[in-house]
Amino acid sequence: MFEKDIKNKALVVTSRTVHYPIVRPVIEELQRKNWKVTVLHFERLWENTVENILLMTQKRRSLESFYVETPLKPPKKKSLLVYSSISKLISCLMNAVKMERPNIVIVLTDGPLPCKMAVLVARSVNMPSLLLLHVGMIGPKYDCPSFLVDKLAVMGDYARKILIKCGINKTRLVVTGRPSYDALVRAEEHFEKDSICRKLGLDSAKKIIVYTTENLPIEESKAMVYSICRAVKEFPGSQFLIKVHPSELSLSLYERATRDVGVNALVTRDVDIYEVLYVCDIMITGFSATALDAMMLDKPVITVNFTGLEDPLPYAESGAALGVYEERDLVEAIKKGLYDENVKEKLRDAREKFVFEQSYKRDGKATERVVELIEQMVQGAYA
Numbered sequence: 001m002f003e004k005d006i007k008n009k010a011l012v013v014t015s016r017t018v019h020y021p022i023v024r025p026v027i028e029e030l031q032r033k034n035w036k037v038t039v040l041h042f043e044r045l046w047e048n049t050v051e052n053i054l055l056m057t058q059k060r061r062s063l064e065s066f067y068v069e070t071p072l073k074p075p076k077k078k079s080l081l082v083y084s085s086i087s088k089l090i091s092c093l094m095n096a097v098k099m100e101r102p103n104i105v106i107v108l109t110d111g112p113l114p115c116k117m118a119v120l121v122a123r124s125v126n127m128p129s130l131l132l133l134h135v136g137m138i139g140p141k142y143d144c145p146s147f148l149v150d151k152l153a154v155m156g157d158y159a160r161k162i163l164i165k166c167g168i169n170k171t172r173l174v175v176t177g178r179p180s181y182d183a184l185v186r187a188e189e190h191f192e193k194d195s196i197c198r199k200l201g202l203d204s205a206k207k208i209i210v211y212t213t214e215n216l217p218i219e220e221s222k223a224m225v226y227s228i229c230r231a232v233k234e235f236p237g238s239q240f241l242i243k244v245h246p247s248e249l250s251l252s253l254y255e256r257a258t259r260d261v262g263v264n265a266l267v268t269r270d271v272d273i274y275e276v277l278y279v280c281d282i283m284i285t286g287f288s289a290t291a292l293d294a295m296m297l298d299k300p301v302i303t304v305n306f307t308g309l310e311d312p313l314p315y316a317e318s319g320a321a322l323g324v325y326e327e328r329d330l331v332e333a334i335k336k337g338l339y340d341e342n343v344k345e346k347l348r349d350a351r352e353k354f355v356f357e358q359s360y361k362r363d364g365k366a367t368e369r370v371v372e373l374i375e376q377m378v379q380g381a382y383a
Contacts, residue, residue: 007034008378011102013093013118015042017246019108022134025179025367026106030374038100040093042114093121103378105129110148119148128377132370134178137289137358138162139313147172151377153370158357174373177366178359184274184296185364191278200241200266202279207238207338210280212273212290213254215245224304225254228284229261231330235338243276243290244269282337287313292358295320295351300337300344304330319350 027037105122107115122129131149138159144166153176160173183190197204232240242254258265283294284302291301301321316323322333336343
């Protein structure tokens with residue numbers, strides 16, 4: 001494509017490995033419409049440097065602090081490394097803006113320094129900025145940050161209402177659905193069960209149980225994985241796959257749990273979560289957003305919460321998932337989710353409403369809506 005053919009330019013800033021797959025459909029659609037899209041990848045800087053510092057401080061999500069985290073001071077020597085990177089980040093972003101002269105900056109969070117600074121740089125030159133709030137889910141206990149962006153594209157009306165209650169002006173919020181879900185709406189066109197199972201070393205003729213982890217505190221993760229392994233062991237004819245959260249640096253806890261309990265399992269972090277969920281027969285998690293992914297693929301979901309605390313996300317409350325709060329109930333929940341047609345039908349009816357509230361229309365047009373919003377912002381028609 002020659003420079004004269006370029007319609008507009010967009011600068012996309014990512015700071016997590018999960019960001020690019022989520023924003024990729026938008027990038028590809030913009031490119032199809034003759035936009036030049038520049039992506040600045042800060043994953044290595046943010047995850048390898050900052051996440052290691054947070055790991056040292058034991059700052060990990062938990063049910064009690066999922067939305068309101070208690071800030072912990074990183075070690076002073078390590079913190080110097082973060083602070084010394086700020087000037088380099090600003091310089092890098094300023095140079096990118098100066099060289100590329102984009103019409104808009106797009107981020108998937110404005111919390112991490114690279115994304116926050118990109119938005120501030122955009123504001124300094126009167127450039128519009130858009131946050132695609134499509135990475136996780138927003139629950140009723142959401143601790144709403146002070147968003148710096150001009151507009152926020154949210155997945156569904158449920159998140160929109162919560163953000164308005166948090167004080168975000170409704171004119172800044174646009175419900176679009178999640179672009180990466182467009183492929184799930186047309187899953188049969190994108191995925192083929194037998195080939196995925198062959199790649200994973202699974203038998204497509206047997207039941208497949210998937211557990212998605214969440215980078216919880218060690219004791220919470222340990223209690224959950226051992227309980228789930230013990231329950232899965234009661235289904236010897238099934239296959240078990242543990243999809244480890246991208247932020248968990250080690251698989252050892254999960255590998256050790258499967259050995260200790262004596263259950264065969266494929267423990268992996270580096271697989272396509274959508275492929276894994278497409279081939280599974282039931283999915284188990286705590287409060288991971290992957291539960292919504294599974295529901296998009298019409299899969300039964302079990303949510304596990306042994307803490308005695310309130311569920312931070314309304315999966316079970318809505319009836320869209322089977323909520324398990326005592327280990328002794330887990331085997332029965334798996335049995336119902338796999339084999340009880342009445343239970344499966346009730347779950348299917350409830351998750352249809354839940355999916356709409358959380359991720360809007362299942363029409364495969366979320367990407368179009370986001371791109372239309374971007375074009376309107378650039379044209380000044382969505383001020």
